[in-house]
Amino acid sequence: MAAPTIVPNAGASTAPGAATAHVDTFARDRLPPAGTWPVFQFNDDTRYPARLNAAVELVDRHVSEGNGQRVAVRHERDGSIETVTYAQLAALVSRIAHVLVEDMRLVPGNRVLLRGPNNLMMAASWLATVKSGLIAVPTMPLLRAKELRQIIDKAQVSAALCDARLREELDANQRADGEHYCPTLTTVRYFNGTGAGSLEAAMDGKPDTFAPCDTAADDICLIAFTSGTTGQPKGTVHFHRDVLAMCDLFPRHVLKPTPDDVFCGTPPIAFTFGLGGMLCFPLRIGASTALAEKLTPETLLKLIQDHRATVVFTAPTFYRQMSTLAKNFDIGSLKKSVSAGEALPDATRQAWKAATGIEMTDGLGGTEMMHIFVSSAGADVRPGAVGRVVPGYEARIVDDNMQPVPPGTVGKLAVRGPTGCRYLDDPRQEAYVRDGWNLPGDTFMADADGYYFYQARSDDMIISAGYNIAGPEVEGTLMKHEFVAECGVVGAADAERGQVVTAYVVLRPGVEAGETTRTTLQDYCKREIAPYKYPRRIEFVAALPRTETGKLQRFRLRQMANEGGQP
Template identity: 65%
Template sequence: MEPSAHVDTFARDSLPPQDQWPVLLLDHADTAYPPRLNCATELLDRAIDAGHGERPAIWSDVDGAPHATTYRELNALVNRSAHVLVDEMGLRPGNRLLLRGPNTLQMAVAFLAALKAGLVVVPTMPLLRAKELKQIIDKARISAALCDVRLTEELARCREAGEHHCATLTQVFTFHDDAPDALEVLAASKPDHFDACDTAADDVCLIAFTSGTTGAPKGCMHFHRDVLAMCDLFPRHILKPTPDDVFCGTPPLAFTFGLGGLLCFPLRAGASTVLLEKLTPESLLHTIERFKASIVFTAPTFYRQMAPLIGRFDVSSLKKTVSAGEALPASTRALWRDASGIEMIDGIGGTEMIHIFISSAGAEVRDQAIGRAVPGYVVQAVDDAMQPVPPGTLGKLAVRGPTGCRYLSDPRQQNFVRDGWNLPGDAVVIDEDGYVFYQARADDMIVSAGYNISGPEVESVLMKHEAVAECGVIGVPDETRGQIVKAFVVLNPGFIGDDALTAELQAFVKRNVAPYKYPRLVTFLAALPRTETGKLKRFALRAL
């Protein structure tokens, strides 16, 4: 590894042993980075050098009207804020900085300023409570935090005596605030030039904690070069943005899906992005209309809910829509295509890999498939002995590329990385052309009377029924069959969850897929349990 710029070496010291790392493919032309780089400098200063200084970088809603912050203005805000981090907060390269805020200009500024100063950013979802924040703060040994003033309550509990007390957290500064010691107020008097920390390309700059769908969250450690790699592969080869594109969407910046799609990708392309809080399907469509957005990132559930509303809005600017975060049902892809005329760009990514590594767009899309390996990555389906399985055979997804899993001091590293391959935990079929067909999470494959049944496939069929708003399918124990299929269903208005509808849904599934896949049990719910990033909590369904 390159000599670190970090004075505080906790992050590098906490990397897994190198023999537990995945094999990293660093010879791709798009990711041949110099040994020393700062990703914030590459995203901002290089954009200005390329002539984008006066172009919009971030769009906000100010008093009900769109407001653009240019690249030059954004860089000045970032540089002034970086001075505050170093001068007032006394932070030094390698210190971990917890960030807490919704998708706003101020959150983006804080993120980029921390990267420029050589800090290790630990972003957190706005809805996390003190108990969850304590897990993150203690594990990453965080001493300082920047927090949107509206979200300080739970963080304050981490500084009080009691079960959620965090001994390492010694200072919290606020932003989106007009107090004398708020980040923006202090930054206003600072110079707009800042000498970025001379970080190594393999210095840790981000610890992204998983959303906890599979238990205790894991800290995924990413380097400065990883942030650029996520910008230079999926966007360059699949999304193909231009400086005229306007990005928008719903994933939080604290989620790597949002960090890439709503901040880093647009900046790397010299494009602009809309950062707004608390979007609903209706207000996201309104945002596309108001800001003339051309690229949208959100989860499958949002696309399904936007489809019947789209005719009420002028979304003629919209050209590309990206779905990730959870499996995209074929029925949702078709519903969105029929409503918008746009073929969805689906993708598999993950916090461990930082972003999307399997996808296809346009004419490359194949029915029922997620796509192929993004250039720079290699994927295969393997058996339990890590041997490749023949094309068309069910196996566990294995992936290599320029990014990969490096957990922060976590024994689960050895579960995710085997024989140099990352194992995201997905059961897939890969055909002879390299197209990947997602079946389920490997742990969520339902084995009933010897049959392998994909929960997402059953979900996709159920969602074609007019009564079904959304659903989740799991396997539950059964003495005779080992497991049987159980569906949890949220109904559209006007439908009643009774025995008659249960029988109708079961018959509907039998008519559309092999009859052995039908849900033998159906439970009607008012809402499905989801994480803040929109992922279905299947473990919560199993607990029900």
């Protein structure tokens, strides 16, 4: 393989002379200043032509190569499994694209809000938006009008495609007399509904083919808003080339799927973890995805059973619960499982392996980086480690001055590769990127063999009486106790110690929440880890605050720990 091409943080294009196809340059004009971009580097996997449309590469290419009859999407309709081929998906995407351009009169570079659960029309709407040269702004289904307004205003969204069952909140954004009115949002079409105003009605009679927009590889196709684990979402900007890069590194080198694989899982398409795992990864290689709107640990196992799924993506919480239920389902088709979104406790990894025989593929990624950049699978898994750097990326552990530290030293993770952070008009860009490196905000330790061991989010490191204590380490210890179903650990302000370790614990059914249980858990931690790390405060709660993607919202736990009360 040829040496990587290094592109300094000095502009948008990797291909000189690749003119933008965007007529509306709002998003491009609000990219961060060139000097605040990360350094980008490309290898044989990620060098793309100057002109590139990601939707064409994901769908139309398979049809043109004679694979149009392969199944692209599987979903349930009226109690039975329906399959959609690549040729059928291409036709559906094209009809939606005609509505976007002809009926909604959108031009390349306009932003389109996408709102829906993981279903066929949500997936096709994303692809049609990209194929048309528009910029997709996907949103989580549970967002309210107030949260949608922040996104619409930030991205200056003028149009939306929305599942009809979710229209109530978006309607509030269109009411001129309402407190969440968004004057830029002028055109909305609703899918999975009926009536003359539905997207399906507008699609009726549209051609099955659509000439894709001749976009540049570095034209923006996606603004992905962060899931809000730190409070205020940020808009991360990604190019057409970024969509392909996320497909051509982690899947190719770590997951190693084949065209015969069937993907499934819980992360929403609106979240880049789900966009990759539920849509782009399978489409890139000509495989299929089994989409489902609302899943519980039990119904996800049933989906694996019914669709004979081979690859599953979900969060550690689901894996922990599924490990106790797996024996009730025939999931022998399952070969690979990917965990991401938050730290994977070793107790969960071992419980899943004992239940299924499958070694978990843990992954570290982020909305800013598009997808996973540290991971290992199968025999390459090392106990306690997330994994090694995915080929195509480069990582190091640095100190506060951005200087590399020796193996075995705890520090900040810095990473760079073909994808990287570009916030939409946001001063936080300079905090995420330093000296050309992306700083995801994670504290790690790397060993001499290049394995990366997660310690904590940088803001989750608890400093108590001069000791540095990683909240996730304490969580992992508590999770091994038979009393504990879930837990979250943060630091609470303390006049004597600076901070004290505070654990919010969800107990298993039948365990009494009292002082005896609290003492039992504290004593257990003292035996399992250094005694100074034990949780001096334990609060028993019915549930932990999580984002819609399943991430623990530790900032809310910190608020509660310092203000008193329950999450």
